[in-house]
Amino acid sequence: QDAPTAAAVDRYLTDMLVNEDEALRLARESSAETTAPGIEITPAQGAFLALIAQIAGARRVLEFGTLAGYSTIWLARAVGPEGHVVTCELSEQNAAVARRNLERAGVSERVDILVGPALDSARSLAQEGTEPFDLVFVDADKPNNPGYLEQAVQLGRPGTVLIVDNVVRGGAIVDASSEDPNVIGVRALMDALHDDPRIDATALQTVGLKGWDGFSLARIR
Numbered sequence: 001q002d003a004p005t006a007a008a009v010d011r012y013l014t015d016m017l018v019n020e021d022e023a024l025r026l027a028r029e030s031s032a033e034t035t036a037p038g039i040e041i042t043p044a045q046g047a048f049l050a051l052i053a054q055i056a057g058a059r060r061v062l063e064f065g066t067l068a069g070y071s072t073i074w075l076a077r078a079v080g081p082e083g084h085v086v087t088c089e090l091s092e093q094n095a096a097v098a099r100r101n102l103e104r105a106g107v108s109e110r111v112d113i114l115v116g117p118a119l120d121s122a123r124s125l126a127q128e129g130t131e132p133f134d135l136v137f138v139d140a141d142k143p144n145n146p147g148y149l150e151q152a153v154q155l156g157r158p159g160t161v162l163i164v165d166n167v168v169r170g171g172a173i174v175d176a177s178s179e180d181p182n183v184i185g186v187r188a189l190m191d192a193l194h195d196d197p198r199i200d201a202t203a204l205q206t207v208g209l210k211g212w213d214g215f216s217l218a219r220i221r
């Protein structure tokens with residue numbers, strides 16, 4: 001018999017522990033209608049994100065990168081009916097898919113989708129003097145990761161939790177000579193975190209349904 005794979009283990013753990021209702025399943029599957037099919041977080045990662053949000057007692061969440069709104073639904077449910085999620089999405093096509101998914105999941109009233117370049121949307125939030133966010137999930141275009149980190153710090157407060165997706169990329173991030181803009185973006189993020197006295201950070205590698213990747217977990221001091 002073949003050795004179990006990380007994907008098989010992920011399926012087993014997800015079957016045992018993760019309650020994905022029909023709205024979440026349909027949202028996940030609808031990523032096929034977006035500009036980047038199949039890159040959404042896995043069910044187990046969604047549950048992880050929701051647990052972190054709940055452990056942190058997060059009421060206000062900022063997300064960079066909505067896509068079909070799959071992670072948005074996990075976060076919106078985690079913050080509860082009194083909570084609020086602001087999610088930034090470049091593409092109107094993706095935002096339209098996400099709106100439908102948020103509606104079906106029953107969380108559209110606690111979510112704002114800001115359509116346009118996320119750096120601009122976050123700058124507007126800062127100019128409006130928006131309340132600080134308790135948790136920021138960065139999962140958008142990787143070359144802008146350093147900019148999103150800076151905005152997360154500006155829009156956060158001491159204790160704000162930062163999570164950045166896709167920081168391992170099949171191991172590609174150790175290649176200092178990589179010309180992949182995604183790798184360069186993640187490495188620039190690591191450079192920024194490396195000597196930022198405002199932030200405590202770590203990163204963990206992950207395996208499973210999406211293969212070998214990882215996320216960074218950080219906290220504003």
Ligand code: DHB
Pocket residue numbers: 039040041139140142165166182
């Ligand atoms: C990519 C982006 C993601 O957010 C993801 O989860 C996987 C891959 C990418 O840009 O390659």
Ligand code: MG
Pocket residue numbers: 039040041139165166
């Ligand atoms: Mg991602």
